[in-house]
Amino acid sequence: MAEPLLAVTGLSRAFGGVQALAGIDFSVDAGEIHALIGPNGAGKTTFIHHVSGALRPDAGSIRFAGADVTRRSMHQRVHAGIARSYQITNVFSRLSLVDNVALAVQGRRDSGTSFRFWRPAASEAGVFAEAAGYLRQVGLADLAARPAGELAHGEQRALELAMALATRPQLLLLDEPMAGTGPEEAERMVDLIEHLARHVTILLVEHDMDAVFRLADRISVLVGGRLVFTGEPEAVRRHPEVRRAYLGDGA
Amino acid sequence: MGFYQPAPYQKAAARLLLAALVALPFALEAAGQGFYIGLVSRIMIFALAATSLNLVLGFGGLFSLGHAAFFGAGAYASAILMAAGVGEAFVAWPAVMAAAGLLALAVGAISLRTRGVYFIMITLAFAQMVYYLFVSARAWGGDDGLPLAGRASLAGLGLGGDRAFYFVVLGCLALTLFGLGRLAQARFGRVVQAIRENEARMEALGYPVFRYRLACFALGGALAGLAGALLANLTGLASPSLLQWTQSGTLLVMVIIGGVGTLYGGVVGAVVLLLLEEALAGLTLHWHIGLGGLLLVIVLFAPRGIAALFGGRRG
Numbered sequence: 244m245a246e247p248l249l250a251v252t253g254l255s256r257a258f259g260g261v262q263a264l265a266g267i268d269f270s271v272d273a274g275e276i277h278a279l280i281g282p283n284g285a286g287k288t289t290f291i292h293h294v295s296g297a298l299r300p301d302a303g304s305i306r307f308a309g310a311d312v313t314r315r316s317m318h319q320r321v322h323a324g325i326a327r328s329y330q331i332t333n334v335f336s337r338l339s340l341v342d343n344v345a346l347a348v349q350g351r352r353d354s355g356t357s358f359r360f361w362r363p364a365a366s367e368a369g370v371f372a373e374a375a376g377y378l379r380q381v382g383l384a385d386l387a388a389r390p391a392g393e394l395a396h397g398e399q400r401a402l403e404l405a406m407a408l409a410t411r412p413q414l415l416l417l418d419e420p421m422a423g424t425g426p427e428e429a430e431r432m433v434d435l436i437e438h439l440a441r442h443v444t445i446l447l448v449e450h451d452m453d454a455v456f457r458l459a460d461r462i463s464v465l466v467g468g469r470l471v472f473t474g475e476p477e478a479v480r481r482h483p484e485v486r487r488a489y490l491g492d493g494a
Numbered sequence: 495m496g497f498y499q500p501a502p503y504q505k506a507a508a509r510l511l512l513a514a515l516v517a518l519p520f521a522l523e524a525a526g527q528g529f530y531i532g533l534v535s536r537i538m539i540f541a542l543a544a545t546s547l548n549l550v551l552g553f554g555g556l557f558s559l560g561h562a563a564f565f566g567a568g569a570y571a572s573a574i575l576m577a578a579g580v581g582e583a584f585v586a587w588p589a590v591m592a593a594a595g596l597l598a599l600a601v602g603a604i605s606l607r608t609r610g611v612y613f614i615m616i617t618l619a620f621a622q623m624v625y626y627l628f629v630s631a632r633a634w635g636g637d638d639g640l641p642l643a644g645r646a647s648l649a650g651l652g653l654g655g656d657r658a659f660y661f662v663v664l665g666c667l668a669l670t671l672f673g674l675g676r677l678a679q680a681r682f683g684r685v686v687q688a689i690r691e692n693e694a695r696m697e698a699l700g701y702p703v704f705r706y707r708l709a710c711f712a713l714g715g716a717l718a719g720l721a722g723a724l725l726a727n728l729t730g731l732a733s734p735s736l737l738q739w740t741q742s743g744t745l746l747v748m749v750i751i752g753g754v755g756t757l758y759g760g761v762v763g764a765v766v767l768l769l770l771e772e773a774l775a776g777l778t779l780h781w782h783i784g785l786g787g788l789l790l791v792i793v794l795f796a797p798r799g800i801a802a803l804f805g806g807r808r809g
């Protein structure tokens with residue numbers, strides 16, 4: 244079998260006395276949607292932070308696309324092909340939508356350096372056309388000129404996704420993309436993720452179990468910083484420990 | 495704050511102002527008030543220094559309390575070069591800017607690893623070190639500062655006359671403002687402004703945040719160095735008072751009352767502060783109190799600075 248796109252080995256991290264991650268072995272194969280579920284405080288966001296490079300582990304290693312990225316900074320990992328969205332919406336609220344996405348396009352290595360001091364960035368038609376394309380893809384084309392801070396919550400989640408896509412990732416880390424959205428918006432987000440998954444590998448952290456079972460090729464369950472199970476969705480449904488720890492016995 | 499965008503009439507206003515400033519020395523001389531040419535030069539030099547801080551603080555979002563270190567170092571560097579016989583501005587001033595920029599690069603490389611109040615304190619600490627370094631160096635005049643034997647020349651032309659020197663200062667200020675207006679709308683300017691808004695998000699978009707901040711900090715230092723060189727040439731002295739932390743404070747006050755993150759904030763702040771100082775000092779010995787009161791009024795009624803009252807979108 245080919246090497247997985249993302250291979251995490253023995254990843255551990257403590258915050259003071261709290262062991263947030265305890266020896267996690269985890270992998271994501273190229274092309275799959277791998278869902279990571281678990282109760283609140285299980286360590287899911289902390290795990291995403293470590294894969295994206297926002298935090299450094301106490302122990303363990305992270306390999307991505309055949310290279311050890313454990314010591315690489317976040318911006319280096321973005322250039323290597325790892326993009327993320329945030330559980331708590333994190334966009335430039337005073338900038339227009341298209342400026343938000345254009346920043347993501349401009350930050351890409353193939354867009355050239357940003358140590359350019361003279362030419363107005365707004366005159367770079369290529370960058371803005373591409374940014375508009377990503378907005379169209381997530382259904383926000385009509386709002387391109389609006390400040391991001393004025394968007395409804397669900398629209399901001401979609402903007403997050405457009406910014407992540409604009410970095411042209413190989414691996415997309417989505418931290419609860421449905422959090423706080425209404426049923427209709429959640430439905431649209433599921434469709435969107437399904438569509439994106441044709442081109443990009445996705446690690447999906449999500450509480451909405453309907454969405455998880457619809458989207459995921461594999462599911463991993465994190466409880467108290469330990470990975471208790473990884474397998475196909477059907478096996479997860481049946482697994483007694485998972486039912487007890489997370490789904491509740493009625494599920 | 496969003497990205498910097500010039501107000502619609504800004505270009506026309508800038509041209510008008512430039513024309514007025516070109517005519518001013520001739521008008522002053524005709525009116526027999528040539529003395530004021532030096533005062534206006536001084537104001538423009540401080541406008542340049544405050545503008546360089548506004549690049550760092552307003553656009554880069556870096557609250558440095560050590561900007562005077564680069565201002566003063568520029569003054570000393572030009573005096574040292576003059577003493578070494580380098581009086582040609584086209585040679586000396588780029589060298590001064592490089593020296594001040596390198597000093598800022600070194601200070602920034604360490605301070606920019608900290609955030610918030612630590613950054614404020616560490617930039618202050620570095621500036622104090624630079625201050626004591628110059629004050630304790632006997633060869634550089636110690637407490638008395640380092641006098642310049644004469645003014646620099648520009649492409650061989652002497653700048654001893656107040657009018658000639660005025661035009662050099664005006665040229666430096668105008669070019670800086672023009673360049674900064676370009677920079678603020680170019681890729682680099684957008685990146686540092688976006689970092690000011692949300693540094694973690696920029697890192698997550700693939701930007702090496704530290705490198706952009708450092709470049710912004712060093713560029714601000716280099717421009718402050720140029721202002722320092724101009725001031726030393728105007729007054730004929732590289733004074734240690736230029737390096738004092740109170741000088742950093744004065745520049746900060748100029749930027750804050752003028753408008754943080756506006757292109758002309760530094761200029762407006764320098765003009766207002768120095769003219770008030772001049773006017774009030776003539777009226778009363780207790781002018782500091784009056785100045786404090788006026789600053790209070792400005793901050794209360796124009797919390798985003800005077801330049802922001804004129805509609806130019808903040809950077």
Ligand SMILES: Nc1ncnc2c1ncn2[C@@H]1O[C@H](COP(=O)(O)OP(=O)(O)O)[C@@H](O)[C@H]1O
Nearest residue numbers: 258261263281282283284285286287288289290
């Ligand atoms: N920066 C931090 N400092 C201290 N404790 C933290 C920090 N981040 C997370 N934790 C703790 O680590 C555990 C896992 O948190 P988190 O990763 O946010 O869980 P999840 O995303 O699964 O809800 C929690 O107990 C949380 O309180």
Ligand SMILES: [Mg+2]
Nearest residue numbers: 287288289330
């Ligand atoms: Mg979480």
